[in-house]
Amino acid sequence: MTISSPSATVTQRLPDQGVVWLAGGALFLGALVLTDIISLRMASLFLIGGLMGAALFHASFGFTGGWRRFVEDKRGVAIRAQLAMVALAALVFFPLLAQGEAFGQPLVGALAPVGVSVVVGASLFGLGMQLGGGCGSGTLFTVGGGSVRMLVTLAFFIIGALGGTAHLPYWLSLPALEPISLGASLGVPLGLGLTLAGLAAIAAITLLIERRAHGNVEPIGAPLPQKGKLLTGPWPLLFAALALAVLNVLTLIIAGHPWSITAGFGLWGAKIASAFGVSVADWEFWTWPGQARALQNSVLADTTSVMDFGIILGAALAAGLAGKFAPKVDLRLGSLIAAVLGGLMMGYGARLSFGCNIGALFSGIASGSVHGWVWMICAFAGSVLGIRLRPLFFGRGASK
Template sequence: MKNRLALTTVFVAFTVFLFWFVSIRQSLLFLVGIGLGAVLAGARFGFTTGWRDLIERRDASGVFAQLFLLAVAAAFSMPLLASFPSELSAALGPPSISLLVGALVFGGAMQIADGCGSGTLYKAGLGIPLNMAILPVFALGSFLGSVNLGWWLELGHVQPVGLVEEVGLSAAMGLTYLGLIIFALGAWWWSKTSSVSRSLFNKTLLIGAVLIALLAVLNLVIAGQPWGVVYGFGLWAAKIAQAGHLFDPAANAFWSQPVNATALQQSVFLDLTSITNIGILAGALWIFSRNKTGKANKLSGKQWVVGIIAGFLLGYSSRLAFGCNVGAMVSGISTGSVHGWIWVVMAFLGSLIGVRIRRYFGF
């Protein structure tokens, strides 16, 4: 109880600090982040775990919850984007070689590391040792991925495609829900191959899905852009590299872009993604203070090395793929980006490989 009170006091103080010295928007986004972290940790809403349960146990309840999340988020996000095209932006990414490779590698690495972008954040907030160790190498990988992104895009890419803008609101929503239905039928069919009968619906995960979807929409309205995770990681590492004179942002295709160059120069508290990430850590930490998660499984030295390498690959590949399960899948699909659908297919193929590697190393 004392720990929770102390944490609540710190969070309130930081919210007031942001409100007074930074901006109202950043203070609100911090609160949204706390909500996301608390729901993710409280419901144990794992994108990675949901996919692994489907692959290994033929349990589709986690995937069904994610599809429900996407359905709810799209129901609000797409009409908002259509009504306020100048004020709000979709999570667009270009279909490209980098997207195909990045999503495939990310899908495998997240199974080995037992966490995607949001999963790494909230599990680090819960005090899980491997995810705490992965967080800095995830940031390093994301930064190096951004540095190399120009080269990857030269291998081949086309312009981003946003369904709301290209085909209109009604058609965009129709295509999105058709895609979600097809994925749901696929997950249901896969689950039917199991000899064990399991429910497709998990009440806790479904409640978590609704809350996460609404918080993601709130993030869109407040920030003017969809919920993301990966950019904040890369920015943190880029700031450290710049401070150490380890790279010249003006000579890099990604960091010389005006919006990224500005982010490097200004306080991290002004970055929209970073402040939400900090909130997710805080929300998960609050859940941890209320209900200790217990001791994590003890890992061998080999498992630690494999996990850390996977964490680095998470960061690098997520930058190439223009997002993780949050930025590419949740925000991409719910705001009508075609690259989000490509990401899901490639990441799931990667997960098929990743669960086998995870099993091989005894995680």
């Protein structure tokens, strides 16, 4: 799942009408059902998830391939797009979170403790995403795009996340600092300024390394897709970054908290395990008020789960519109083992570190949480190790 600027020479394909009708119909009917049995608010978040899935697919906007391309090829355009996305969201998050509410909706940021669990979990996640072939968002949008192998990654992602819920109380007993919000502790101007400066510094480092390696840098892309490409793609990375930042802001305003992905996986695992007679409700994690309520209620009442479903369907719709929905089956033993191990590591690591590249890095840093920065550093370090281990599973020179 390599992220790069979509080529202008991509051959135009005809939309897959069957996929378009199926995915589009599912999004439409899903929104109607959610409006009827849950709320218009939940239906809105479901459709926002659909738009996120479309943006992710049309720009091939994930973290796994972009980080790998920087490590292996010294090309950092994808990382700069990710940094731009975080910066754009932070510009709105900081003042909104300082205000504490929007249109009567209380707002909370993606804040978490900084401790052993984040360091271990993020490192494990970074390693796992290079073996599994995608991060949290990347796994969902590639599943929506028809990747059968990524279904394996997702299945074991869910299992790993469930295991993480069993062990999280222990990890939280280890040394950690209380959640640190740059906006709350330093004030919005200084906290936001430091956040933007940090993001700009990382972008500058990627530019320096890329220019030294190649004598030039790849452009991040136009702010808008080419004429007629809005529905069918491909989208420039910068446009996708802007779209995802806006959609995360909408998520914050409507849901009351930023975009997250992997919390839903742990809930799905708990629901499935409970259906098979496992006493998940007795685990300490699932006795906590919010978790107990989520386990007791329908999965359709869980914001993260509903948005995850929307991402998959939105990516499927985008794939159909682009004529790129093509289920791929990779039955090579090494690839399947990597999918299993990667999924387990990502699920477990995400639970320990309070999220993935979206919930911890994107939403965390945009919220001013210091844990988001620690997560990014540790996940990148783990990712470098994962890149070194990939040839053991995919062979020399293999890329996904």
